[in-house]
Amino acid sequence: MQLSIVTNQVFKKLPMxxxxxxxxxxxxxxxxxxxxxxxxxxxxxxxxxYEVRLVSFSAMKEPAHRALHPFGQIPTYEEGDLAxxxxxxxxxxxxxxxxxxxxxxxxxxxxxxxxxxxALNTVxxxxxxxxxxxxLEGDKPWSKERLPLVKDRVRDRLKQLSARxxxxxxxxxxxxxxxxxxxxxxxxxxxxxxxxxxxxxxxxVARGEARPAFKRAFAAQWxxxxxxxxxx
Amino acid sequence: MQLSIVTNQVFKKLPMxxxxxxxxxxxxxxxxxxxxxxxxxxxxxxxxxYEVRLVSFSAMKEPAHRALHPFGQIPTYEEGDLAxxxxxxxxxxxxxxxxxxxxxxxxxxxxxxxxxxxALNTVxxxxxxxxxxxxLEGDKPWSKERLPLVKDRVRDRLKQLSARxxxxxxxxxxxxxxxxxxxxxxxxxxxxxxxxxxxxxxxxVARGEARPAFKRAFAAQWxxxxxxxxxx
Numbered sequence: 001m002q003l004s005i006v007t008n009q010v011f012k013k014l015p016m017x018x019x020x021x022x023x024x025x026x027x028x029x030x031x032x033x034x035x036x037x038x039x040x041x042x043x044x045x046x047x048x049x050y051e052v053r054l055v056s057f058s059a060m061k062e063p064a065h066r067a068l069h070p071f072g073q074i075p076t077y078e079e080g081d082l083a084x085x086x087x088x089x090x091x092x093x094x095x096x097x098x099x100x101x102x103x104x105x106x107x108x109x110x111x112x113x114x115x116x117x118x119a120l121n122t123v124x125x126x127x128x129x130x131x132x133x134x135x136l137e138g139d140k141p142w143s144k145e146r147l148p149l150v151k152d153r154v155r156d157r158l159k160q161l162s163a164r165x166x167x168x169x170x171x172x173x174x175x176x177x178x179x180x181x182x183x184x185x186x187x188x189x190x191x192x193x194x195x196x197x198x199x200x201x202x203x204x205v206a207r208g209e210a211r212p213a214f215k216r217a218f219a220a221q222w223x224x225x226x227x228x229x230x231x232x
Numbered sequence: 233m234q235l236s237i238v239t240n241q242v243f244k245k246l247p248m249x250x251x252x253x254x255x256x257x258x259x260x261x262x263x264x265x266x267x268x269x270x271x272x273x274x275x276x277x278x279x280x281x282y283e284v285r286l287v288s289f290s291a292m293k294e295p296a297h298r299a300l301h302p303f304g305q306i307p308t309y310e311e312g313d314l315a316x317x318x319x320x321x322x323x324x325x326x327x328x329x330x331x332x333x334x335x336x337x338x339x340x341x342x343x344x345x346x347x348x349x350x351a352l353n354t355v356x357x358x359x360x361x362x363x364x365x366x367x368l369e370g371d372k373p374w375s376k377e378r379l380p381l382v383k384d385r386v387r388d389r390l391k392q393l394s395a396r397x398x399x400x401x402x403x404x405x406x407x408x409x410x411x412x413x414x415x416x417x418x419x420x421x422x423x424x425x426x427x428x429x430x431x432x433x434x435x436x437v438a439r440g441e442a443r444p445a446f447k448r449a450f451a452a453q454w455x456x457x458x459x460x461x462x463x464x
Contacts, residue, residue, distance in 0.1 A: 070396035071354050071389065082339045088353055089346035107314045114321035121320055121352040122303050125360050132361070137381070142374030149369070157303065164302035 017049040018079035020090075021068070022224060024054040030225030032218045035087040036075040038184040040220055042091045042177065044213035046098035054224065087184075088120045091177055101177040108173060115171050115178025123161060124185045126153040131188065154194055162198040169207060183208030249281040250311035252322075253300070254456060256286040262457030263422075264450045267319040268307040270416040272452055274323045274409065276445035278330035286456065319416075320352045323409055333409040340405060347403050347410025355393060356417045358385040363420065386426055394430040401439060415440030 020043075022036035036052075043050045059065055060072045068076040069085040076083065077090040084090050092113065095101035102109045133150045137143055161182075165171060170179045186205050189195045195202045208214055252275075254268035268284075275282045291297055292304045300308040301317040309316040309325070316322050324345065327333035334341045365382045369375055393414075397403060402411045418437050421427045427434045440446055 066392075066395075071350070071392045073354070082342060084342055084346050086346045086349035086353065088349035089342065092345065092349075093342050110314060110316055110321065110325050113324065114316050114318045117318040117320035117324075117352065118303070120349065121318065121356065122305070124353065125357045128357050129361055129364070132385070137378070140374070140378070142372070142378060146369070146372070146374060153364070153368075160298075160303045163298075 016080070017051055018043075018077055019051040019053055020078075021053050021055050021065075021074045021076045022221065023074055024056045024059075024224075026221070026225055030222045032221055033188050034074065034221070035184075037187075037217060037221055038087045038181060039075045039077065039090045039094070040217035041180055041184065041214050042094045042101060044216045045180065045211075046094060046100045048094070048098060052220075052224070088116055088181065091181060092116060095177040101180065103173065103176065111172050112176035112178040115176070116181045119178065119181040119185045123157050123182065124188075126150070126157055127185060127188050130154055130192065151192070151194060154189070154192075155197070158189075158194065158198050158201060162201050165200055165204060167200065169204075175211070179204075179208065183214075248312070249283055250275075250309055251283040251285055252310075253285050253287050253297075253306045253308045254453065255306055256288045256291075256456075258453070258457055262454045264453055265420050266306065266453070267416075269419075269449060269453055270319045270413060271307045271309065271322045271326070272449035273412055273416070273446050274326045274333060276448045277412065277443075278326060278332045280326070280330060284452075284456070320348055320413065323413060324348060327409040333412065335405065335408065343404050344408035344410040347408070348413045351410065351413040351417045355389050355414065356420075358382070358389055359417060359420050362386055362424065383424070383426060386421070386424075387429070390421075390426065390430050390433060394433050397432055397436060399432065401436075407443070411436075411440065415446075 020036060020039050023034055026034045028034055040050070055065060055074060060069075060074070065076075066072055068078070068083055071085075073085070075087055075090060076085050077093070078084075084093060091101075102112050130147075130150050133143065133147055137146075170176065171182060172178065183205050186195060186201060187209075190205070195205060209218075252268060252271050254272075255266055258266045260266055272282070287297060287306060292301075292306070297308075298304055300310070300315055303317070305317070307317075307319055307322060309322040316325060323333075334344050362382050365375065365379055369378075402408065403414060404410065415437050418427060418433060419441075422437070427437060441450075
């Protein structure tokens with residue numbers, strides 16, 4: 001019995017780290033735009049180690065991965081008996097269980113979560129539409145004439161976000177999971193040049209990228225793409 | 233002093249109900265597709281009374297409303313010192329504070345929240361794109377040729393969701409905020425006919441609409457459009 005108790009104590013001190021999934025070969029070529037980046041970043045912010053299982057595009061369509069992620073995407077998150085999908089849900093799960101990503105005050109906490117949803121349901125949809133216009137409809141006869149309309153819909157959201165942010169460092173007080181998600185979403189615009197039209201948003205994203213936790217997460221996903229270890 | 237204490241007790245027993253905002257003149261003509269419907273439904277599921285402040289399209293652009301909602305949309309949620317925006321965040325806030333929308337088990341709770349994010353960040357974006365294609369680009373020369381592509385992207389998601397739902401009543405055990413949000417998102421497809429291509433999803437949405445709380449919420453927002461009280 002004594003041995004069993006000791007063993008349990010050891011397990012409590014050394015729990016199995018969660019396992020996330022990421023692209024075996026990321027379409028963004030390691031630029032940190034895939035959604036595993038948001039989860040890696042959150043785990044780095046709260047100082048939690050994690051394991052990564054790489055998934056190929058063919059494996060993502062297989063029943064084993066679909067059991068974890070009904071829409072055949074990454075990331076997923078496995079921790080003991082719990083399996084989660086959706087980067088927003090995973091980041092919120094991490095933020096609720098570890099200090100560092102949500103304020104203690106209940107109202108401030110609810111507002112930080114509101115910014116997570118705003119990033120994913122208000123700001124990201126037009127950004128996804130721009131990506132779709134380029135990747136899936138770039139060869140269509142309407143592409144050139146349509147792209148400015150799609151870009152203007154992105155600008156509408158950036159203008160509103162820029163007005164709210166003003167000259168603050170973060171969206172609502174100290175850095176939170178809401179900022180993590182918003183920066184993660186805005187990063188997808190870097191190559192478009194649209195972000196540079198709103199200097200305070202470009203500076204906001206740069207502040208996110210300058211965080212040590214962001215850098216560690218970025219290096220880890222970059223290492224998957226280059227095949228070189230992140231440290232060394 | 234005694235009077236003051238009694239007064240506080242009375243206030244505690246009769247807290248001010250939260251106030252939400254909704255369209256003064258909803259573009260969906262009362263079909264329950266505006267996002268206040270999701271919040272009304274959640275409040276009805278947990279049995280919480282609420283007040284509604286109607287906002288005109290011009291007022292939504294004004295600083296007073298922008299202070300509540302940076303993106304100038306509805307709904308917002310005001311309760312004492314707390315002001316929230318984003319229907320996902322508001323529904324989660326309600327679900328976390330009242331019984332009826334999230335399971336007690338921590339893992340099941342995290343999974344229900346994952347379905348909320350899946351509804352808003354994976355299923356809704358292509359549905360929003362379809363709405364945009366119709367409303368904002370319906371008069372463009374590419375509209376007719378492009379629409380089938382947009383519809384197929386919606387079908388991709390519906391097929392995956394249909395496969396996961398199978399013959400279950402709800403996405404993960406009993407009805408949760410995840411189902412509320414998914415049904416709320418899928419409702420937007422009713423007029424397109426796309427939902428009918430997946431009979432189990434059409435039945436899933438119908439199960440949502442058959443819930444007494446849904447019916448009460450629907451009647452309340454319909455009453456705003458018709459100008460007639462919901463009951464009587």
